[in-house]
Amino acid sequence: MDGHWRTSAEFxxxxxxxxxxxxxxxxxPPTVDEALVRQLREHFEPAQIVEMAEICAWENYxxxxxxxxxxxGHGFYMPKGE
Numbered sequence: 250m251d252g253h254w255r256t257s258a259e260f261x262x263x264x265x266x267x268x269x270x271x272x273x274x275x276x277x278p279p280t281v282d283e284a285l286v287r288q289l290r291e292h293f294e295p296a297q298i299v300e301m302a303e304i305c306a307w308e309n310y311x312x313x314x315x316x317x318x319x320x321x322g323h324g325f326y327m328p329k330g331e
Contacts, residue, residue, distance in 0.1 A: 263292050274305040
């Protein structure tokens with residue numbers, strides 16, 4: 250993502266929080282802190298947080314596996330303006 254989700258009116262506050270969590274869980278190293286965890290707990294049920302963490306972990310696994318095997322993108326994602 251190009252970071253425009255932070256200010257886009259297309260996303261609700263909960264969606265922006267989930268995107269922030271996704272971005273921070275996939276950073277190297279991950280940058281999830283206690284403040285973010287508190288926010289997540291205020292907006293989501295525990296099962297929802299677990300599901301978000303699982304999805305982020307799976308996508309991170311796939312991205313790293315693809316990188317390790319030299320698998321390149323197929324051009325499905327094109328940031329706006331390119």
